[in-house]
Amino acid sequence: MIHYSNLIYFSLVTLIVFSITQNKIVPLANKFKLIDRDPKTKNTPLFGGVFLAMGLLIIYTILLFTSNKNYFLSEFVYIFLIFFIGAYDDSKNLNPLIRLILSSIIVVLIINRNELLIINFLYIDKFYIFNSFIAIFFTILCFLLFQNALNLMDGINCLVISYCIFILIILTIVDQSNFEIKIILIFVSLYILILNYNNITFLGDSGVYILSFIISILIIEAYKLNYKTFSPVDILMLFSFAGYDMFRLFIQRILKKKHPFSKDKNHLHHYLKYKIKNSFIISFIYIFSTLILFTFSYFLNLNYLISIFLSIALYLTILFYAKNNYRN
Numbered sequence: 211m212i213h214y215s216n217l218i219y220f221s222l223v224t225l226i227v228f229s230i231t232q233n234k235i236v237p238l239a240n241k242f243k244l245i246d247r248d249p250k251t252k253n254t255p256l257f258g259g260v261f262l263a264m265g266l267l268i269i270y271t272i273l274l275f276t277s278n279k280n281y282f283l284s285e286f287v288y289i290f291l292i293f294f295i296g297a298y299d300d301s302k303n304l305n306p307l308i309r310l311i312l313s314s315i316i317v318v319l320i321i322n323r324n325e326l327l328i329i330n331f332l333y334i335d336k337f338y339i340f341n342s343f344i345a346i347f348f349t350i351l352c353f354l355l356f357q358n359a360l361n362l363m364d365g366i367n368c369l370v371i372s373y374c375i376f377i378l379i380i381l382t383i384v385d386q387s388n389f390e391i392k393i394i395l396i397f398v399s400l401y402i403l404i405l406n407y408n409n410i411t412f413l414g415d416s417g418v419y420i421l422s423f424i425i426s427i428l429i430i431e432a433y434k435l436n437y438k439t440f441s442p443v444d445i446l447m448l449f450s451f452a453g454y455d456m457f458r459l460f461i462q463r464i465l466k467k468k469h470p471f472s473k474d475k476n477h478l479h480h481y482l483k484y485k486i487k488n489s490f491i492i493s494f495i496y497i498f499s500t501l502i503l504f505t506f507s508y509f510l511n512l513n514y515l516i517s518i519f520l521s522i523a524l525y526l527t528i529l530f531y532a533k534n535n536y537r538n
Contacts, residue, residue: 221397223268228261228401235411243301246412254409256300258371258402259416263293265398266420269391285427288320292423296416306471310354313419317353320427321346327430333437334514349430357422359452362459364418366479367406371413372493373500374421375399377448380504381425384440385432395424407490443514447503450521451478451496458529478525481532499524 231238239245239255246254270286295312298304321327329352330345332338340348364370375396382392399421405411413421429448433440446453455478460470468474482492503521506512512520 223272224265224398224401227264227268231261231264232405232410239411242297244297244414244416246414255411256414256416257411258406258413259293259296259300259418259420261402261405261411262395262398262417262420263290265394266290269394273390285320285324288316288323289420289423292316292419293416296414296419299415299419306469313354313357314350316423317350318346320423321349326434327427329430329433331437332442334441334443352430353423353426355453355456356426356449357419359449359456360422361415361418362456362477363452363479364413364415365477366483366492367409367412367489368403369479369489369493369496370418370421371399371403371406372490373452373496374425375403376497376500377425378428380448381428381432384508385428385436387431387435388428391424392428395421440508441514443517444504444508447507447517447521448500450503451500451525454522454525455529478529478532481529481536484536485532485534495528499528 235255235257238260239257244256244260246256266286266289292313295304295309295316299309327349328345329349330340330342332340360370360374363373378392378396378399382389382396402411402413402417406413429445433442433445459474459476462476463470463472463474479492479496482495483489486492486495503517503524506520507514507517
């Protein structure tokens with residue numbers, strides 16, 4: 211049952227809290243060293259994750275007193291832990307290996323608390339059952355891959371936050387469970403999108419980590435509850451561009467004998483930024499391409515092999531177009 215009163219309470223409280231916080235972003239960001247020190251960004255605060263954390267804390271408090279259901283509330287404490295890891299990474303540049311280990315530990319804690327989140331089967335025309343070890347390993351891998359794919363996308367304004375809003379809207383259509391959480395996340399993300407567009411704040415690693423973990427949880431729950439209509443291929447179509455670009459970058463860096471997590475300007479969005487300039491148009495390209503692929507796979511039930519082929523072909527077409535005449 212959807213409690214619209216909760217959404218009204220949340221909207222009012224959040225607008226008040228966010229309005230007060232927005233006026234203090236710069237001093238707070240300086241105090242906690244949540245600042246992007248790149249001279250090109252003019253020391254923009256990395257406060258997107260803080261807004262997400264505050265939004266989650268508000269809705270957690272509201273649900274705690276108004277709802278008897280705690281199926282999602284148990285994950286909040288671990289989501290806040292991943293927020294603190296991201297905030298520390300924003301402030302101190304955490305070692306990538308330590309970040310992976312800490313993130314893996316949090317995933318283990320989450321799936322230990324909620325076994326529904328363990329991906330113990332895949333359903334593509336028929337069931338493929340995993341034993342417990344493979345299921346846990348595969349679940350951790352999925353969380354970490356999406357976290358890193360989203361982190362690699364976070365290189366230009368509006369891209370990651372608008373992409374996540376799109377994913378949340380799709381999830382709201384596909385699965386009605388956790389409806390309040392999804393609507394509230396969309397609401398908070400739209401607020402951050404406006405701030406991001408105006409260079410008031412960046413999403414930061416803390417924001418990326420929160421969004422990646424929450425969306426991972428929502429995606430897995432939606433899949434486990436609707437596996438006959440919401441297949442692994444449908445999920446792949448949603449994450450195809452982010453995923454393909456991540457694997458391309460990792461392979462490219464390894465072949466050049468560089469660390470897989472080293473920074474560079476060879477991401478798809480960097481190529482597009484050089485060619486198109488406008489961040490909103492680049493975000494539209496990502497979202498519209500993903501929507502086309504998801505529509506073929508989910509709504510039109512296109513054969514999964516053809517769907518995968520089309521996603522790779524579309525990604526490579528856009529990549530070759532964007533990379534043509536690119537200068538780093």
